[in-house]
Amino acid sequence: MPTFHPDVLHSFVTQVCEAMGSQSVEANLVADQLVGANLAGHDSHGVGMLPAYVGMKEFGSLQINQHVSTVIDTGGVVVLDGNSGFGQVNGKEAMDIAVERARANGVALVGLRNSFHIGRIGHWAEQCVAAGLASIHFVNVAGHSALVAPYGGADARFATNPFCVAVPATDGQPAALLDMATSKIAMGKARVAKNKGVPVPDGTLIDGEGRVTTDPRGMFEDPRQGALIAMGDHKGSGLAIMCELVGAALIGGPTLRGQDRPPTIINNMLTIAIDPAALGGADGLATEFDAYLDWVRASPVREGFDEVLMPGEPEQRARLARAEGIEVDDTTHQELLAAAAQAGRPDLKL
Template identity: 30%
Template sequence: MEMTSLNKYSYKRLQDFCATVFVHAGVMKKQADIVAASLVQADLRGVDSHGVVRTAIYLKRVEQNMINPSANIRIEKENDSTALLDGGNHFGAVVGDQALKLAMEKAKTNGVGVVGVKNSNHFGTGAYYALQALKEDLVTIIMSNASQTMPPTGGVRPFIGTNPLAVGIPCGAYEPFILDMATSVVARGKIIVAAQKGERIPIGWAVDKNGKPTTNAEEALEGSVLPLGGPKGYGISMFIDILSGVLTGAGFGKYVHNMYENWEKPQNVGHFFITIDINQFMNIAEFKQRMDLYISEIKAEPMAEDVDEILIPGEIERRISEQRKKNGIILPLKVEKELTEIGIKYGVSLSDALITNHTESEGV
């Protein structure tokens, strides 16, 4: 198990720390705030693999001119309900934020907004965008492609990414439905940890470089992670790549470049945003009542042995977020050390983000 720090960090001040670091690295304040917010929100929701752990690689790609924080994000094509956005190789979170706002504006005016994006970068978690749209009572579907980590069913080497899919749907009394998932069985990071510890991995997580199932973590890292649900996950990942990459003019398959390994070409990630105005189908109040009824009936279903509660997508993450807002975020020691060193480099103190006593809370 990865060692964690004994320190607890205020999510607000951790976000300020990250934003200030990005500003010192040459990013405009407004855009630095967006990138920092997308990272810290992932940590709040317990998706630590997409949280402040990504700060270092984002900064390195800026320093190596692999991300252009001064890029002009422009609309290449547009009509009443659709648009194609050229991200200009800006931060994925900044490009995604602009694409979402455009899609929401179109949905409110015309009932639906569909915005494709090309020339972008890793954009964080889909839930970051879903939560923004939920404030406007919009249904949102968010997709992005990613660099190669999974083989096509029947293949032996990586061709498609663990392309994420997120859906946000508002409710009334209940918390909103937020589905945010990758299309792989397991994150590659878990296999890396197993390899570091010399542990075996469960069968079904990955294949070796010859396409054979393996429980050897080192062999798995030389091979590929597997799609969720076999050919079904492969098919979902493929359609996300088609909409986000092929349709938008972004990279797809092997043309989406790895942000950790490729230092010659920008990532050229593609995204796809769909926003829907519920009022075009029924009054929003009626819809929320129907969603509440739907969820209440799901939760009232008979439960299997050793199950205390039936949950809906997004509920666990919401509870983790509430706990971490109240109690602070605990970072892995490796990440804490990395952020401390980044802070020293850019003249910002990570210790300023610490919760200094047990009575301190985010509301103070």
């Protein structure tokens, strides 16, 4: 599999975005997050998303060089509209506001409606954590057909609705960061499996008849055949539904019900940012986080496992392992070159 230095991928993504019309700041924010997702081990939300971005821009679903606009602002409560602009810009601007308001008020509630794809949600938690804040994010995915079947259901009624929580350590890094799709696997992981020609893990997918399958290809047929299975049975299915209700409907964003808009990837996100200092717990809090996590880690390892990991540790390890090279499968590599050509840069090499 071809392997690329992160800087090479970053430069490629930046140049393709600039060819799409993005100003330099926007192009760099997109590249930062996509390559950052690859570095964190989440190829599903890495540079492999770029061809979809190019296609959606041409289709008119992704608006270039947009910024958030304010819908409601009462100090600690802010609702923003992302105007179908790049989520990498909208997410950063929304978190800038969340950080400022949480520092002023102790807690901030920021709703972001109608953003184009905001990518790996942990990226936004990391922005809050870098400012010393804890954060909670409910997110829905609207604007395309449903992907995930509810518990007991044989067709899809919501998407992979991610949920994320992080708490800060003292060094600007998360003490723990839980960032997960509410489906057993993210859709991008089915795409990576399809591109590599390998099966998805057992129990993660149903076919068009509602039967469990490991073949991801039906998910990419038109019309789509099958659905992802929600994680955690009724509990994960329930959390995905709450992401629709809290992450979208509560802040005035679109749920996935009755979508008739052209294909796009719209995310709505409700963020709660919390300043530990406002709770009187800043002193010694990080020490308690670390001590508690160490105590959990010390659980005797169960048969079939090698170790007990905390949320966020697989991503930290991936960053160390991938710092000097990120593998890109052949299909994704070809799709990236085609995307560059589609954006007007057939000369770009990777």
